[in-house]
Amino acid sequence: MTAPLVTILDDEPAIRSMLADALTEAGFRTMSFGRATEFEAALKTATPDVCLVDLSLPDKDGLTLVHRLALEQGATVIIISGRAQVQDRVTGLELGADDYIIKPFDPAEVVARIRARLRRGQSQPQSGNTARFNGWTAHFDSYILENEAGEETPFSHAEGEVLRLFLERPKRLISRAVMQETLGGAAGESFDRAMDVRISRLRTKLREDPKNPRLIKTIYGAGYIFLGDVSWS
Amino acid sequence: MTAPLVTILDDEPAIRSMLADALTEAGFRTMSFGRATEFEAALKTATPDVCLVDLSLPDKDGLTLVHRLALEQGATVIIISGRAQVQDRVTGLELGADDYIIKPFDPAEVVARIRARLRRGQSQPQSGNTARFNGWTAHFDSYILENEAGEETPFSHAEGEVLRLFLERPKRLISRAVMQETLGGAAGESFDRAMDVRISRLRTKLREDPKNPRLIKTIYGAGYIFLGDVSWS
DNA sequence: CCCAAATCTAACGAATTGTAACAACCGCGA
């Protein structure tokens, strides 16, 4: 179990380092960014547990970024802002932020609020080895996939890795890089086509319509999203 | 689907009614209590989705109550307190509270924070991912566009970005510059023809008459305007 | 009405992704 990863996006270096210090001391891993574009680039290869975002960014509108993060990635987003008006806070929260902290802030409170968010998020992780989603049941201990009619299809280890990754992060974008890392790891560095093939095979077992997949969506140039209402048991 | 239940525990009647009014208006069910003992008695017959708790109670220590609620019941707890010290907030959050709001507060922010908690807790379909407009239904989670007849057309990520931008700002001029920034971002500065093409493709999917577009209007020299009665759900 | 600028869109092509087919590999029983 690695330490949770917290990203810091703020244009002021002083604030970045203050936060990074406090978070590191509190036992988190951190990554800092001064510009939205850098941050977005990094998102392709890492999945932070919590994103701290300052609204006043030099190169992009912070609120739009928050909205995208929250909606498309399903990420946990905490806004840090100098704008103290109630209306600012309300719109920030309504756009999908999980919390809104006003500058100047005390790093200890930031840490406490991050912990509060993680407590909720992690209490969910699969308590069992069986997942149900959209009529399907996946048994990870027996490597069997069962459909509504009760018909059983075995799946292999490689397919199971992909399926589990999806089922643990439903409705969130999973970048190709993250997949590589989580799965093959040190395997083939050069050709990631293996990834596509795995997904293709998984889609076949899930009876996906190739022209119009319902469960595993491809986001061109970004990665995949698994749509499905997952419940573990 | 009944409205979420929010309990209010505060010894000041004025605050109770202020919160109750705001929450009712926001569509929640509420129950108010002035003493911890009453509240605990009510817990035996009802399971609130969110508990608002004031720390200064006449008959019991609020923090202990919060701890019990959070730990044993797994309830979502939001502390409302006049104690504004950072240390108070940190200990409150560490004892299991999900949020900490300081008096005096604005009811609108309380509502927004409650909504933020509920959004997470149910891990249910993130609301606000489906938009209806003029006979069309756009499903942003599944990347599908549905017409009145129920026919489905998938749309791509790039098309979705444009469509979402329009649907979030209906009946308002959207300048070309804003689009560039919101979308491609760091893409080519020189060639914005890409933008036109995206819109052209979107128009095709929306079955727009090229001679007389009804939904996506071009404002020569300024930008675009999306006409359509949008409602998100 | 004429023209330059702005916009539309069909067509092309580079990059990305899908998948069938093949081959390497593994475990297992005869």
Add this chain to the structure above:
DNA sequence: TCGCGGTTGTTACAATTCGTTAGATTTGGG
């Protein structure tokens, strides 16, 4: 050891996405 069935990466080619190009069309000023 051999052969068989199953798994999985690789290859090759098909399909898709999406920016670019270029020529047609539209717009609004003079």
